Structure formats: structure tokens, C-alpha cells
Amino acid sequence: MSALDRLAATIAARRDADPETSWTARLLAQGPEKCAEKFGEEAIEAVIEAVRGDRARLTAEAADALFHLLVMCAARDVSLADIEAELARREGRSGIDEKSARR
Numbered sequence: 766m767s768a769l770d771r772l773a774a775t776i777a778a779r780r781d782a783d784p785e786t787s788w789t790a791r792l793l794a795q796g797p798e799k800c801a802e803k804f805g806e807e808a809i810e811a812v813i814e815a816v817r818g819d820r821a822r823l824t825a826e827a828a829d830a831l832f833h834l835l836v837m838c839a840a841r842d843v844s845l846a847d848i849e850a851e852l853a854r855r856e857g858r859s860g861i862d863e864k865s866a867r868r
């Protein structure tokens with residue numbers, strides 16, 4: 766099991782956890798909109814570090830963003846397995862080919 770798989774399993778298991786002791790449970794208890802807002806903030810922090818070019822800070826902010834992306838998706842019942850299935854479906858198809866096939 767990868768760290769990402771373990772993280773997704775932990776997030777799923779936190780649905781019924783106590784919001785007093787679990788950040789994940791606290792976010793999920795506030796609903797998908799709040800989870801989305803939090804992901805947006807963390808994504809922007811990662812963008813800022815990408816522009817600044819500090820590799821260590823970008824790594825930390827990317828981890829924050831990835832965690833909050835998974836929480837946001839869990840809040841709408843989208844699992845890591847769902848995302849992996851979509852990525853697998855796209856495997857081998859160039860983004861350039863896909864874009865040019867659009868109407």
C-alpha cells in the first residue's frame with residue numbers, strides 16, 4: 766500500500782471520527798463547500814511556492830493540497846480508486862491528441 770492509499774483509507778475512516786480530535790472529521794463535518802474552500806486555499810499556497818521556486822516549501826504545500834483534494838473528493842463520495850480509474854482510462858492518450866479531438 767502506498768502512502769497515498771493509506772491516506773485515502775484514513776480519510777475514509779475519519780467520516781465518523783470526533784471533530785474535536787480529527788482535522789479530517791472537522792472538515793468533513795462542515796460540508797463539501799467548506800472542504801472545497803480549504804482545498805482552494807491550499808492549492809493557491811502550492812501555486813505561490815511553485816512560482817517562488819523553493820523546492821522544499823513546494824513539496825510541503827503540494828502535500829497539503831493533495832490531502833485537502835482527497836478530503837474534498839471524499840466529501841462528495843469520490844474515492845482515490847475513482848480518480849485512479851479515471852487516470853487509468855486516460856493512460857496512453859496524449860493530452861495534445863485529446864485536445865485536438867475536441868469539437
Ligand SMILES: N=c1c2ncn([C@@H]3O[C@H](COP(=O)(O)OP(=O)(O)OP(=O)(O)O)[C@@H](O)[C@H]3O)c2ncn1[C@@H]1O[C@H](COP(=O)(O)O)[C@@H](O)[C@H]1O
Nearest residue numbers: 772775776779786787788789790791807810828829832833
Ligand atoms: N496529511 C494530513 C494533513 N496535511 C495537512 N493537514 C492539516 O491541515 C490543516 C491546515 O490548516 P491551516 O489552514 O491552518 O494550515 P496552513 O495552511 O498551514 O496555515 P496558515 O499558515 O495558512 O494559517 C493543519 O491542521 C494541518 O495539520 C493534515 N491533517 C491530516 N493529514 C493526514 O490525515 C491523517 C488524519 O488526521 P486527523 O483527521 O487530524 O486525525 C493524519 O494522520 C495525516 O496522515
